[in-house]
Amino acid sequence: MPNLQDLLKKVDAILESTDAVEPGQDCEPRDPLLEALDTYFSYTFFRKGQREIVAAILEGKNVFAVFPTGHGKSLCYQLPALMLDGITVVISPLISLMKDQVDALREQGIDAVSLINSTQTWEAYQNELARLRRNEIKLLYISPERLRSRRFLDILNAFPISLFVIDEAHCISQWGRDFRPAYLSLKDTIDVLQPRVISLFTATAPPEIQGDILNVLHIPAPHILVEGIERPNLKLSVQQNENDDEKYLQLEKFLNEQRVPVSTPDTESLPLRLKNGIIYAGRRRDTEKIADFLQRRGFRADFYHAGLEQQERTRVQEAFFDNSANGLDVVVATNAFGMGIDKADIRYIVHWTLTGTLEAYCQEIGRAGRDGEDARCVLLFCHEDRGLHEFFIRESAPDKPFLLKLLKVVENFRGSDRYRTISNEELEWMSEGNATKILVSLSYLEKLGFLKRWYNVPSQLSVRFRELWTEGTAPADTAQQELLRQLRSGVKTILELCEAVGQNPKVIMEDLAELQSDGYIQYWGQEDLLLIELLEDSQMLSTLTDEQIEVGDYVRRKQSQIDQMIRYALETTCRMRVIRDYFGESIDEDYRCGTCDLCQTQTVSGTAISQYPSSLGQLIFRAECVNG
Incomplete structure (x- = not known):
């Protein structure tokens, strides 16, 4: 409940924003931001934090909003985009996320919006550029891959960019769980476009990640607003368990409690249906085992992970969004079932085990209760979980012998001169079941200057030459002319083009994008590969000391992250307090959220019945936590 001081501040703010009126005039204060909000979105009030961000952007301040x-x-960026002169560019990691936002805006009657991405046909792309030149676009959504094209940046640079928005900004940080390599090039994009205002948005970025993001982008003096990770409608709880068998029992009991009557014409007998929810597990095989367990007990459940074919993943996702009798009630998934899942009525999120970081946990539970109604967020925890994570950390941490071995393997891969290509299947073979270790090791080798990674490079190109390309209408750029000649001669791989033209993959991909946008070709890539450019011989690595390699940084950082998750699981006062502290929020010494399992227990004398441990092991476990 707001205190008197807060209410007085709000009254003062309203009075300050109200122009003086003469007697007899309309005394109702006019708020230009609320008027714009009502005009464009038919909303009559701002949610907490929205007004401050919108006002800061309109005042020309760079913003970093958590x-x-x-x-x-x-x-927070759509409203100022419609109020400002010029164009707002929005960068987002998933095309599906951008499409959802564009569709939602058009449903609101806002047509001055466009989506340009790397999967569009040439005709669709040209149509959006024509709208841009006719000044029909205020909000331009772009995938980061499209920004590879220098020509496209030149086109954008001809327009006043009033606002440059990076959504899901945590994807910039190499220490974040959702790191996207394409986001690293956004610094160069900002340097070219010189937008008046830059705004970063994310739901999960503790101070360390915030610092990493700002260090990459070099944004001057941003207004940082951490609005607060707390959502009172999410009811946090932790169930202590001795082993997986006990977890299965707890899970079944919990899901049975989530059944609700379904209204039917037959009022005498109301069937029960399970509320919608997600169960997150860390390993693919666990998702399959848990889903099988639930199916055998009559729950409409299925599993989802990155190892499934795209068609199967789409089927599961569509079934989960289907609220009819044919749909799914619960999906058991790895974190692959994540970004882009925007279903308003998810009533619970259960974590089978600890996540690797607290920000990952918060991002996943944040998918519940988006309609504002109460939702349960349950972590099933046992002592073995910590040991399992520490095992994964040790197994994924590279050492000097492993780095040397990996670099020699890469050197022996197929390729030409200094370039090597690696498919997803080959990456799996190299990892021997530990893909994280390979990716971490490649990152260290790149940091040490032994190689450079190029992502999403197609193994083969299918090219269709358009009518524009004739002897008289060749591109002015001589390198692009040579690229066209090589494509005409039958060269169809990026490796061969790099060798023939004498350019690196980044330049080749940029030139291909420009040739397509200019109407010379239309091309499709087959099977995206990881392309590695070798910069130093593996023999040089053997001369480095362990201190120079600094692999211990990775272990220390990962250990610190899991320690925060353990702290959350073993907390005895308030779970939201741990989360807010981790994200760097300022909290009072006596702060309690009032809604988590610990706060609910403390609201009555003694222990609430719903909080009694369900086993002797839990009772002993809690006693150990309290007594240290």
Whole structure:
């Protein structure tokens, strides 16, 4: 409940924003931001934090906003975009996310919006450029891959960019769980476009990740707003368990409690249906085992992970969004079932085990209760979980012998001169079941200057030459002319083009994008590969000391992250307090959220019945936590 001081501040703010009126005039204060909000979105009030962000952007301040999932962060840049002169560019990691936002805006009657991405046909792309030149676009959504094209940046540079928005900004940080390599090039994009205002948005970025993001982008003096990770409708709890068998029992009991009557014409007998929810597990095989367990007990459940074919993943996702009798009630998934899952009525998120970081946990539970109704967020925890994570950390941490071995393997891969290509299947073979270790090791080798990674490079190109390319209408750029000649001669791989033209993959991909956007060709890539450029011989690595390699940084950082998750699981006062502290929020010494299992227990004398441990092991476990 707001205190008197807060209420007085709000009254003062309203009075300050109200122009003086003469007697007899209309005394109702006029708020230009609320008027714009009502005009464009038919809303009559701002959610907490939205007004401050919108006002800061309109005042020309760079903004870094850490905003709760499902709390309306998209409106924070959409509204000023419609109020400002010029164009707002929005970068987002998933085409599906951008498409959803564009569709939602058009449903609101806002047509001055466009989506340009790397999967569009040439005709669709040209149509959007024509709208841009006719000044029909205020909000331009772009995939980071499209920004590879220098020509496209030149086109954008001809327009006043009033606002440059990076959504899901945590993807910039190499220490974040959702790191996207394409986001690293956004610094160069900002340097070219010189937007008046830059705004970053994310739901999960503790101070360390915030610092990493700002260090990459070099944004001058941003207004940092951490609106708060807390969402009172999410009811946090932790169930202590001795082993997986006990977890299965707890899970079944919990899901049975989530059944609700379904209204039917037959009022005498109301069938029960399970509320919608997600169960997150860390390993693919666990998702399959848990889903099988639930199916055998009559729950409409299925599993989802990155190892499934795209068609199967789409089927599961569509079934989960289907609220009819044919749909799924619960999906058991790895974190592959994540970004882009925007279903408003998810009533619970269960974690089978610890996540690797607290920000990952918060991002996943943030998918519940987006309609504002109460939702349960349950962590099933046992002592073995910590040991399992520490095992994964040790197994994924590279050492000097492993780095040397990996670099020699890469050197022996197929390729030409200094370039090597690696497919997903080959990456799996190299990893021997530990893909994380390979990716971490490649990152260290790149940091040490032994190689450079190029992502999403197609193994083969299918090219269709358009009518524009004739002897008289060749591109002015001589390198692009040579690229066209090589494509005409039958060269169809990026490796061969790199060798023939004498350019690196980044330049080749940029030139291909420009030739396509200019109407000379239309091309399709087959099977994206990881392309590695070798910069130093593996023999040089053997001369480095362990201190120079600094692999211990990775272990220390990962250990610190899991320690925070353990702290959350073993907390005895308030779970939200741990989360807010981790994200660098300022909290009072006596702060309690009032809604988590620990706070609910403390609201009555003694232990609430719902909080009694369900086993002797839990009773002993809690006693150990309290007594240290």
